[in-house]
Amino acid sequence: MRVEIRDGLESRPDVGPLAAAVYPPEVLANIVWRSVVSARATRRVLVYDDDGSLVAAAGVLFRTGTLNSSKSNIAGIGGVMTLPTRQREGFGSVAMNAAHQLVARESTSAFGLLFCEPKNFSFYHSLGWSSSPAQSSPSSPPRPRHTPSCRHWFTLSSRPLQRKAPLS
Numbered sequence: 001m002r003v004e005i006r007d008g009l010e011s012r013p014d015v016g017p018l019a020a021a022v023y024p025p026e027v028l029a030n031i032v033w034r035s036v037v038s039a040r041a042t043r044r045v046l047v048y049d050d051d052g053s054l055v056a057a058a059g060v061l062f063r064t065g066t067l068n069s070s071k072s073n074i075a076g077i078g079g080v081m082t083l084p085t086r087q088r089e090g091f092g093s094v095a096m097n098a099a100h101q102l103v104a105r106e107s108t109s110a111f112g113l114l115f116c117e118p119k120n121f122s123f124y125h126s127l128g129w130s131s132s133p134a135q136s137s138p139s140s141p142p143r144p145r146h147t148p149s150c151r152h153w154f155t156l157s158s159r160p161l162q163r164k165a166p167l168s
């Protein structure tokens with residue numbers, strides 16, 4: 001297995017085939033965030049298997065936002081995906097753990113933020129994320145026409161991730 005950290009824009013074409021496999025048209029047609037416009041990843045984690053095939057990816061976005069009325073640096077996570085034929089082999093966790101390390105290394109973000117569907121609760125929860133009790137918003141927000149069904153967060157620090165309250 002090999003893990004690469006790349007520039008978000010430059011690596012975008014590389015994740016095209018992976019994204020197409022994860023989100024074929026019939027999935028995209030009905031997915032809850034189909035009308036949400038997302039910012040592009042600043043950096044991207046790419047995970048390759050031993051044969052050199054790209055099997056998983058995760059995007060990291062550095063943004064300034066508002067947390068409880070105060071300006072705050074936020075590390076966003078998006079574009080997390082594993083090739084359908086290689087899911088439940090740990091590749092998604094490898095991508096996310098590399099993203100956590102990248103954020104700790106390259107930013108002063110007070111916390112991480114991601115949006116996900118309820119079916120992915122257990123994946124993110126297993127990585128230390130939990131539902132956010134905070135009111136936060138990016139400074140130049142995407143334009144959602146459908147409200148994402150949940151928001152996950154965790155506090156970024158050099159300490160090991162600690163699980164927070166159970167997901168609601």
Ligand SMILES: CC(C)(COP(=O)(O)OP(=O)(O)OC[C@H]1O[C@@H](n2cnc3c(N)ncnc32)[C@H](O)[C@@H]1OP(=O)(O)O)[C@@H](O)C(=O)NCCC(=O)NCCS
Binds near residue numbers: 022089115126
């Ligand atoms: C979510 C996703 C990235 C997980 O990737 P993965 O490589 O399968 O994840 P891992 O193998 O590292 O899973 C780690 C743990 O997360 C949990 N988990 C992962 N997928 C799960 C699922 N479908 N149902 C329940 N638990 C799950 C399990 O606890 C798992 O550990 P286990 O296999 O030992 O039980 C992958 O399912 C995916 O690409 N889904 C489609 C795209 C998507 O929804 N991305 C997330 C956008 S927010």
